[in-house]
Amino acid sequence: MVVNVVTSSSFNHHHYHYHNHNAISTMSGLRQYHSLVVRLGLSSHNPTVARLIKFAALSPSGDLSYALRLFRLLPCPDAFIYNTLFLALSSHPTPLSLSPSRLLSHMLHHSVSPNHFTFPPLLRATSLPFGRQLHSLIYKLGFSSHSFARNNLLCMYLQSGCPYDACKVFYASLDCDIVAWTTMVTGFSKAGLIDDARALFDTMPERNLVSWNAMIAGYVQAGLFKEALDLFDQMQAQGIEINKYVGATVLSACTGLGALEKGEFIHTQIQSKRIKLDSKLATTLIDMYCKCGCLEKAIEVFNSLPAKKLSTWNCMIGGFAIHGRGIDAIQLFKNMESQGGVPDDITFLNVLIACAHSRLVAEGKHYFDYMVQKYNMEPKMEHYGCMVDMLGRAGLLKEAKQLILEMPMEPNADILGALLGACKIHGVVDLGQEIGKRAIELDPLNSGRYVLLANLFAGAGRWDDVAEVRKLMGDRGVHKEAGHSLIEMNGVLNKFICGGRSHPQCKEIYNMLNEMLERIKAEGYVADAGVVTHDLTKEQKEEALYYHSEKLAIAFGLIHTRAGDTIRITKNLRVCRDCHEATKFVSRVFDREIILRDRNRFHHFKRGDCSCKDYW
DNA sequence: AATTAAGGTA
Incomplete structure (x- = not known):
């Protein structure tokens, strides 16, 4: 852009012409515009420089240090400019030379009054103890009933590990809005106060999708997947429909439980509502299919994605790894590289897990060296x-x-x-x-x-x-x-513990279990009493083994399936050798494919063999 | 001239 002679009367015209048709979109564009601003003698004109600072400070392609240089050249920056910088500081991941407290001192020292846009970003940029000073300043300046300031104050206390201080603010205010309530629910959950979070959630004057998701996610993060799904069911019963956030949250609850049917139901809802699979949702969905034992479906979703982020590749490689498909994991890694993907430490971790679970020792050693040689990564x-x-x-x-x-x-x-x-x-x-x-x-x-x-x-x-x-x-x-096994049947999750008798179909299940044991014994199964370490008699040891939770779950599965069907079970601990042997027999004698997820990996039992080849 | 609460992988 060339500007020749600019008279004061024509200046505004030129300035706004540029403004309207040439929005700043890159740092080099910004530098050009900046030099123009200098030549026009506008370097001290707040509204003009504010535009530059805003781009440099907040755009992903910006440059915060450039913004700070512009700021320091201004003789009298206004509140808007300070607020823009507070916002930048609050969203900047790494600590900067300029601290929020110093910037605020600067602002007050230069007699610039904070307005109601000042405190929210400032609170998000700080933690204790400075946060307490902000708290009293908010009161002094009369912003204590401003909902944005108050909500961010709650956030600050909760993120600083002071839920009690957040409570004091929260309960002292009579007009808390839904954002404040939801902030408290999330903060309590993250502080491990999941029951308090639920109590708040139950007493909220109104709830929206965000509040529901916050509570459901609280349960997921606490590992209370069943509670998460129950709450989701309540939400749906009230006619509230999912969006991508709730979809991701509930899918991860399904993943935690191995609840494939529910996960498929969520997938169907996502499709019918035409919710776009962004990278997070796609990764969650793929992970659900991987960890619920449906690797083929995971691959299908993976292949359907037009663009794959690193997390998506990592997730799929990890899926192959836990299913003992080491060769496929390595092949996928190679595909990723050939498509220009750059692996990170998680990629290599998953590749190594894949090698470890598939007895690919030479390959594992190769990739361990390769991450150092090729990518200069430190294991x-x-x-x-x-x-x-x-x-x-x-x-x-x-x-x-x-x-x-x-x-x-x-x-x-x-x-x-x-x-x-x-x-x-x-x-x-x-x-x-x-x-x-x-x-x-x-x-x-x-x-x-x-x-x-x-x-x-x-x-x-x-x-x-x-x-x-x-x-x-x-x-x-x-x-x-305590070991337990889960099996989902017609949308209901059934949980079994060793020797448990609380299931409504208890009698039938034990009858089936005894029949199952008789039939596999007739085919050559011998109880492996060595795995039970209590000082028991041989009979007692066998008893204890026979009623392991996974055997109960399999018996339940046999009752509710027919020859040729698949039974999926999720166990919270590693499967023991005896149950592993017994399951191999059951898969052959009863002609079922049994997919067992244990703490570490998957076992696919089919026709008397396991996919892990007894290597786990 | 502009703000706040919700999701995934290891």
Whole structure:
């Protein structure tokens, strides 16, 4: 743009002409415009410079340091400009040289009065203790009943871990709006006060889709998936329809439970309402299909996406990994690279998990080196953990131990736990004892390592050591996590615990279970009493095994399906070897495909075999 | 001249 002679009378004309037809869209455009502004002698003209600051400070393609330079050149910046900078500070991820409190001091020192656009972004840019000073300033300046200021004040206290202070503000105000209520519900949930969140939710004077989603998401984040789905059902019963946020929230609840039917129902609603699959929703949907055992459906959704973000690739690679389809995971990784995708540490973690679960040791080693060589990435603790798991499971215990010694960081309990798990699989008691004790000391409240160590001793017949581990657990008040299995049938979730008798169809289920056991025994199944470590008689051990929650769930599944059908079960812990054997027999004898999700991965049982090839 | 509450992957 060329400007020749500009007289004061023609100036406004030129200025607004530019303004209307040449919106700033890049930093280089902004620089050009800035030089024009300088030549026009407008560098101190607040409304003009404000436009520049706004773009530089807030646009994703902006440059905050440039905005600050422009600001410092202004002799008398106005409230709008300060507010714009507060907004920028509140949305900037990294801490800057300019703190919100210094900027506010500057503003007050220059006698610029805050207005009702000042405090909301300022509160979001700060935390305690400065937040308290803002609180009193808001009162002094008379903004305490301004809903935007108050709502952001609540947010500030809640995000600073002070729900009590938020409560004081909240309950002192008689005219809280729906945003304030919803903010409190979210804040309580995030503070772990899920019951208080629900109590607030139940007493809200009005609710909208955002409030419903906040409460449902609170349950999901607390791991209370069943409660999340129940609340969603209530929401739908009131005729409220989903949007993409609620869709994503509820899908992740389905994922947590392995509730495929419900997940499919949500997918159908998303389609019928023509909700666009943005990257978050798509990732959630793919993850739901992966973790509910429907890998083919996940692939279908994945392939239907016109553009794939890194998170989407990661999710799909992870899906192949947990289903034991290591080769497919690697192939997908290669496809991603060939399409110009750049992997991150999660991508590599998923590739390594895929290798570990599919006994692809050479490939795993290759990708572990490759992430360093090709992408210059530093393997994190999790990557080492995965390598230790992979090597250990494959029986390469010495290599696994060596890797732990060579790691640049101190191994944490997860790393040692992975090696302990390998010792358990391969019956290596001495190393397992040493590693197990260290793992337990590092993370004494995790029950899993005690159980693993006790089982390792039990396998070697070292009952005194078993008793010692159990006593240690008892003394520390650590309890073995109770196992349970879930199976969804006609939209109803059925939960079974070991030896449980509370199901309405209890009698039928136990009859079926006994019939099932008789038939598979006739086909050669023998109970593996070695996995039960209590000091019981052989009969008692078998009893305990026979009524494991997954066997109850399978019996229930057999009642409600026919030959050729698929039974899907979600278990919260790892499946035991005995149940794994029994399930193989059931798949053949009763001609069912049984898809079992355990804590770590999927097992697809078909015609007497499992997809994990007994490697898990 | 402009603000606030809700979602996913590891």
